[in-house]
Amino acid sequence: MSLAPQSGPVDVSxxxxxxxxxxxxxxxxxxxxxAFRDAPFAAEVVVVxxxxxxxxxxxxxxxxxxxPFLRALRHRSRQGIAEALHTAGLAAxxxxxxxxxxxxxxxxxEIPGLVAPILAGDADLVTGAKQxxxxxxxxxxVYNRLCRILFGLNVTDxxxxxxxxxxxxxxxxxxxxxxxxxxxxxxxxxFRLAERPVTLHPRRAGQSKFGLGRIPVGVMDLLxxxxxxxxxxxxxxFFGVSxxxxxxxxxxxxxxxxxxxxxxxxxFRPLLNLIETLVxxxxxxFGFGFIGELLAGNxxxxxxxxxxxxRLRRREE
Numbered sequence: 001m002s003l004a005p006q007s008g009p010v011d012v013s014x015x016x017x018x019x020x021x022x023x024x025x026x027x028x029x030x031x032x033x034x035a036f037r038d039a040p041f042a043a044e045v046v047v048v049x050x051x052x053x054x055x056x057x058x059x060x061x062x063x064x065x066x067x068p069f070l071r072a073l074r075h076r077s078r079q080g081i082a083e084a085l086h087t088a089g090l091a092a093x094x095x096x097x098x099x100x101x102x103x104x105x106x107x108x109x110e111i112p113g114l115v116a117p118i119l120a121g122d123a124d125l126v127t128g129a130k131q132x133x134x135x136x137x138x139x140x141x142v143y144n145r146l147c148r149i150l151f152g153l154n155v156t157d158x159x160x161x162x163x164x165x166x167x168x169x170x171x172x173x174x175x176x177x178x179x180x181x182x183x184x185x186x187x188x189x190x191f192r193l194a195e196r197p198v199t200l201h202p203r204r205a206g207q208s209k210f211g212l213g214r215i216p217v218g219v220m221d222l223l224x225x226x227x228x229x230x231x232x233x234x235x236x237x238f239f240g241v242s243x244x245x246x247x248x249x250x251x252x253x254x255x256x257x258x259x260x261x262x263x264x265x266x267x268f269r270p271l272l273n274l275i276e277t278l279v280x281x282x283x284x285x286f287g288f289g290f291i292g293e294l295l296a297g298n299x300x301x302x303x304x305x306x307x308x309x310x311r312l313r314r315r316e317e
Contacts, residue, residue: 011041012115012163013094014108017084018047021102022055028102029063029070035108036069041119043111046071046088047102051078082179089169098163099179103203106161110198114163117194124191125164127183128198129157143218150226151184155195158183165191170306177217181225188229233300235292239285247282250275 014032018025029045036043047070049056060072073087089097096118098111106128117123130140140159147158159180171189172182187193231238253275260266 009042010044010093011119012043012096012098012111013088013092014043014045014098014100014111015085015088015092016045016047016100016102017050017081017088018052018056018060018102019050019078020052020054020056022052022059024102024104025056025059025063028104028108029067031104031108032111033067033069035111039112041096041112041115042094044069044071044093046073046092048084048088049074050080050084051075080176082176085179086169089166092166095166096163097166097169098161099182100161105201105203106198107201110196111163114161114196114198117196118163118165122192123194125162125168125183125186126194126196127155127157127162128160129155129195130160130200131197132200143222146222147184150222151187151229153183153187153193155183155193157195161198167191177221178225180218180221184225184229233296235296236289239289239292243282243285243287243289245282246278246285250278250282253278 016028021028025047032043032045045067047060049060049072057074060070064070064072071091073091075084075087079087085099096115098115100106100108100111110128114126114128117126140157143159144157147153148156162182164182164186168182168186168189168191171191172178172185178185183193227238253271257268257271257275260268260271
């Protein structure tokens, strides 16, 4: 039997953020039991109740008594998917982690195919490529195209279910909504990516947690990830170059102002304001670059400390 009990070896841990999913969880767990019963790996399901206000806690308590492979955790208030995945990942025992929502838009029967490339050693992270019609296909398509252009990834769908080695969780920053950029950050760290088709089904019960208001947030997050991956380790490359350009433009404008004033006897007050703005902005950006370099140095030291801690932990194991 490939359904892991509360104790014992586990190969695959399915991480399930659940916010007000009391109606969907019984069917979701039943499908997990059917999907993993004959799977060639031992699996567990870790559900994080992310501050639900419906009957989700009671439903999980009842399901825990029925399914020994289920582990239920709870956030007192809503923390978001990224924090729920982190909480579940810390409690999970498997070497392969799978992000799978509880809303039954993706069926657990497709998880074995999602983790197969990782277990075979062909990939470190596998993203699911949504198949079928869905309401937000246009928004998702624009987001995925922007990601492919900005980050040069060869996967078609980044905002979907994912399977990944535990090591990937250690390199993805714990920030709200950054679970969407697992593949982006993992690729930047040298992990191998793969993609498998998954069918997207209509939501059976409950309400979607995402609306049009998330689009501006997603765009800002996208730009933030791009900036940090491109300039996070060399902030002076952005701030220093930008500041130098502005300072040089201000200097040239100052030379032009002197020529106009003393060569032609014409004073032009707006030009003086432009010079002040360019020079001050250039100096400020250059200063931001120095501060950024100090922060980047501290982050690299923390990364090295974390690597050393991981080496010591593996040695003890």
